[in-house]
Amino acid sequence: MKTIKTIDSAQYVYAFTPEMAPVSHIAPGEMVRFDALDALGGQVRAETDILAGLDFDRVNPATGPITIDGAKPGDTLSVTLHSIEMDEQGAIVTGPGMGVLGDEMTSYATRMLPIRNAAVEFGGLKLPVRPMVGVIGVATETGRYATGTAHRHGGNMDTKEIGVGSTVYLPVSQDGAQLAMGDVHAVMGDGEVCVSACEVAARIVVETAVLKATRLAWPMVETSERIHVLVSLPTIEEALIEATRCAVSLLQRAHGLSKEDAYMLASLAVDIGVSQLVDPNKTAKASIPKYALPGPLTDWLSGQDWRGDG
Numbered sequence: 001m002k003t004i005k006t007i008d009s010a011q012y013v014y015a016f017t018p019e020m021a022p023v024s025h026i027a028p029g030e031m032v033r034f035d036a037l038d039a040l041g042g043q044v045r046a047e048t049d050i051l052a053g054l055d056f057d058r059v060n061p062a063t064g065p066i067t068i069d070g071a072k073p074g075d076t077l078s079v080t081l082h083s084i085e086m087d088e089q090g091a092i093v094t095g096p097g098m099g100v101l102g103d104e105m106t107s108y109a110t111r112m113l114p115i116r117n118a119a120v121e122f123g124g125l126k127l128p129v130r131p132m133v134g135v136i137g138v139a140t141e142t143g144r145y146a147t148g149t150a151h152r153h154g155g156n157m158d159t160k161e162i163g164v165g166s167t168v169y170l171p172v173s174q175d176g177a178q179l180a181m182g183d184v185h186a187v188m189g190d191g192e193v194c195v196s197a198c199e200v201a202a203r204i205v206v207e208t209a210v211l212k213a214t215r216l217a218w219p220m221v222e223t224s225e226r227i228h229v230l231v232s233l234p235t236i237e238e239a240l241i242e243a244t245r246c247a248v249s250l251l252q253r254a255h256g257l258s259k260e261d262a263y264m265l266a267s268l269a270v271d272i273g274v275s276q277l278v279d280p281n282k283t284a285k286a287s288i289p290k291y292a293l294p295g296p297l298t299d300w301l302s303g304q305d306w307r308g309d310g
């Protein structure tokens, strides 16, 4: 069996910027494995390791970046997730000021979460695993975004649909794209309400492709049944509205509809939802069923500028 190129977990970044120094490179179509620390930087090993005691300079490492040969500004990078192999123990943390109800929490808490037989064990409960990649992104067009913050380049989108079998589409802004990823969750609910999920170290095998001259306004993730547009902005209200605008614009252009018809089709078929409510930018998702689209995504998406008014 051919050896897969591996990016070691010691090779990571804490920010997506316009000028990222690659640690390796791959050709489109070549499989590559990212070995990723957990989002807490491996600092939580016991329930006495609480959030207040963590070194926040070591939180949210993203393994990479790597150059994708031939990717140029104005292209779209597609990243298909083939497998996510997780460690056998994860952790979840919360505390005062953390997450949606942080003002109501009075003490810090950490729970170690065994991952066995495809389930995350929480107390006596067994939660089916649904591994996902929390942070995935490329070099930015302008500006520095800490790996804990999501925006147009991707980043900490914490979207549970970014799992095995899905394909993430990222707007390329710099030569070689500079792909980095990490922050695997064994399971997470929409919202990620307490500020963390089942944070776990993992090995992620992906395959990339480059859609030439295809400009996206925001990242997207494709699953077997749906396309999700992922918008990350300072408030969830802004993100929900922008995700709606993107879905309407995408339906309008993909089908050649009037704006009003696209708006009505979106109202009939598109689910507007929340990925996460707890990171510095909040992430909303517009989830479009494939039956409401004109055919295979790469057929109608490729070679177009989708930024429009989005």
Ligand code: CA
Residues within 6 Å of the ligand: 039, 134, 135, 156, 158, 183
């Ligand atoms: Ca995260």
